[in-house]
Amino acid sequence: MSTHAVADSATMLRRQLRHMKRYPSLTFMLAGMPVVFLLLFAFVLGGALGAGIGGPTGGRAEYIDYLVPGVLLMTVASAAQGTAISVAMDMTEGIVNRFRTMAISRASVLTGHVLGSLVQTMISMAIVLAVALLIGFRPDATPVEWLAVIGVLALLTFALVWLSVALGLVSESVETASNLPMPLVLLPFLGSGFVPTDSMPAGLRWFAEYQPFTPVIETLRGLLLGTPIGGSGYLAVGWCVVIALGGYLWAKKLYARTR
Amino acid sequence: MSTFPHAVNDSATMLRRNLRHLRRYPAMVMMSLGVPIVMLLLFVGVFGSAMGAGVTGAVHDGDYIDYLVPGIVLMTAGYGSQSTALAVNRDMTEGIIARFRTMPVFRASVLVGHVGAAVIRTVASAVLVVLVALLLGFRPAADPVGWLAAAGLLVLLVLALTWLAVAIGLAARNAEGTSGFVLVVQVLPFLSSAFVPPDSMSGPVRWFAANEPFTPVIDTLRGLLAGTPVGGSAAVAVAWCVGLAVVGYLWARALFRRDPVR
Numbered sequence: 001m002s003t004h005a006v007a008d009s010a011t012m013l014r015r016q017l018r019h020m021k022r023y024p025s026l027t028f029m030l031a032g033m034p035v036v037f038l039l040l041f042a043f044v045l046g047g048a049l050g051a052g053i054g055g056p057t058g059g060r061a062e063y064i065d066y067l068v069p070g071v072l073l074m075t076v077a078s079a080a081q082g083t084a085i086s087v088a089m090d091m092t093e094g095i096v097n098r099f100r101t102m103a104i105s106r107a108s109v110l111t112g113h114v115l116g117s118l119v120q121t122m123i124s125m126a127i128v129l130a131v132a133l134l135i136g137f138r139p140d141a142t143p144v145e146w147l148a149v150i151g152v153l154a155l156l157t158f159a160l161v162w163l164s165v166a167l168g169l170v171s172e173s174v175e176t177a178s179n180l181p182m183p184l185v186l187l188p189f190l191g192s193g194f195v196p197t198d199s200m201p202a203g204l205r206w207f208a209e210y211q212p213f214t215p216v217i218e219t220l221r222g223l224l225l226g227t228p229i230g231g232s233g234y235l236a237v238g239w240c241v242v243i244a245l246g247g248y249l250w251a252k253k254l255y256a257r258t259r
Numbered sequence: 260m261s262t263f264p265h266a267v268n269d270s271a272t273m274l275r276r277n278l279r280h281l282r283r284y285p286a287m288v289m290m291s292l293g294v295p296i297v298m299l300l301l302f303v304g305v306f307g308s309a310m311g312a313g314v315t316g317a318v319h320d321g322d323y324i325d326y327l328v329p330g331i332v333l334m335t336a337g338y339g340s341q342s343t344a345l346a347v348n349r350d351m352t353e354g355i356i357a358r359f360r361t362m363p364v365f366r367a368s369v370l371v372g373h374v375g376a377a378v379i380r381t382v383a384s385a386v387l388v389v390l391v392a393l394l395l396g397f398r399p400a401a402d403p404v405g406w407l408a409a410a411g412l413l414v415l416l417v418l419a420l421t422w423l424a425v426a427i428g429l430a431a432r433n434a435e436g437t438s439g440f441v442l443v444v445q446v447l448p449f450l451s452s453a454f455v456p457p458d459s460m461s462g463p464v465r466w467f468a469a470n471e472p473f474t475p476v477i478d479t480l481r482g483l484l485a486g487t488p489v490g491g492s493a494a495v496a497v498a499w500c501v502g503l504a505v506v507g508y509l510w511a512r513a514l515f516r517r518d519p520v521r
Binding site: 040042043044045046047048049050051052189190194195196199200201204 | 304306309311
């Protein structure tokens with residue numbers, strides 16, 4: 001039975017990858033918004049923000065290094081939005097009901113979505129990273145640190161994708177599904193993604209320091225720029241595991257109920 | 260038939276129709292209000308301190324919020340025009356215009372109604388944005404004449420953007436067709452002096468920001484609200500607004516005159 005489940009999940013993953021191949025614009029769209037923000041914050045606001053947040057040189061180049069981890073997280077968040085939409089489309093267009101009448105592992109539909117989104121998000125992040133390198137991002141990471149960066153990003157993507165699968169399942173329409181993950185896209189702004197948390201006013205600073213994206217951003221920044229990470233690495237992994245588990249259990253419960 | 264009182268009467272009826280739409284569908288107003296207010300909160304609350312430290316030279320020791328508000332007000336005008344483009348396009352594609360054309364109604368009144376309602380809606384939205392800004396610590400130093408001049412410039416800008424939006428709404432085959440205009444209106448404020456002075460931007464972006472239409476409007480509004488001299492930017496701002504309004508009006512008129520082929 002478990003080999004049957006694996007085979008079915010692989011089939012559903014192939015279905016998702018075929019969608020990606022047929023509609024490559026979707027992958028570029030997912031990378032599009034983070035790239036626009038990267039360019040906007042680097043070339044338009046970067047000079048002022050670079051001078052504002054200080055640092056050794058306090059210029060645009062240094063700010064680009066500061067900025068990239070936050071933009072990578074934004075890529076994951078906008079990919080989560082895409083997942084919620086595609087799950088909602090599957091649910092509302094009746095294809096899932098057809099799958100349910102077939103002799104296939106029930107969970108394979110969701111597994112296919114999750115793995116497909118994971119692949120798509122990694123491609124989007126590679127595009128964002130390539131643009132960042134082109135505009136002057138200069139990481140100091142060793143090969144081991146790069147592996148750790150990929151691991152953290154994959155773990156976060158996995159977590160947010162499960163959460164967005166649940167959001168897609170809970171949505172009554174595609175429009176709702178596109179709006180529900182919106183707070184995820186806003187979270188990097190309300191964390192240390194674009195400016196240090198100590199430059200924020202008290203209440204907001206407290207939220208920014210304790211929300212899940214901040215330790216992930218700090219961990220990525222530390223790994224990419226060779227700065228000490230402290231306890232944020234454990235916090236980042238902890239948050240990812242909790243979100244993944246919560247999203248998975250919620251999605252499983254929603255999917256099990258009949259529509 | 261096309262006497263002046265008749266034209267005014269029909270335009271007033273169409274204005275009432277559009278204002279009724281606003282009352283019935285407040286979500287549109289909330290959307291065009293929501294984004295500028297979110298931007299205001301984001302740039303004051305989250306980035307305010309870092310931005311303020313980075314643009315101190317431009318702010319002249321004032322608060323960053325004082326630098327920011329004129330740009331947010333302009334953004335409100337932009338988002339308002341976006342709703343107009345969609346509303347005009349909906350009227351065109353849903354066939355109501357074709358019905359109006361069969362009635363003894365002054366032809367241009369449909370467009371005048373849209374423009375009038377858009378001006379009222381956008382100015383009201385801008386007032387609300389300024390009120391939120393005042394709550395957040397915005398402290399303008401403008402005298403009554405400065406406020407009047409700022410309001411006049413805002414109305415002129417709204418008229419210009421609205422006539423352009425009307426033309427775009429008429430030209431587009433469907434609602435998606437207006438998205439190009441929407442994108443331009445959303446992006447241009449960022450590539451201007453709305454959030455940071457152009458001299459803090461990188462080369463080509465700086466050149467573009469210094470020469471695009473929104474920058475002189477923002478700089479003039481900033482000068483008027485701060486009670487500082489506006490220099491030559493006022494004349495440039497008015498010229499841009501009048502130019503855009505005339506282009507938008509003539510384009511809209513030409514599009515509206517042609518027979519509907521939808």
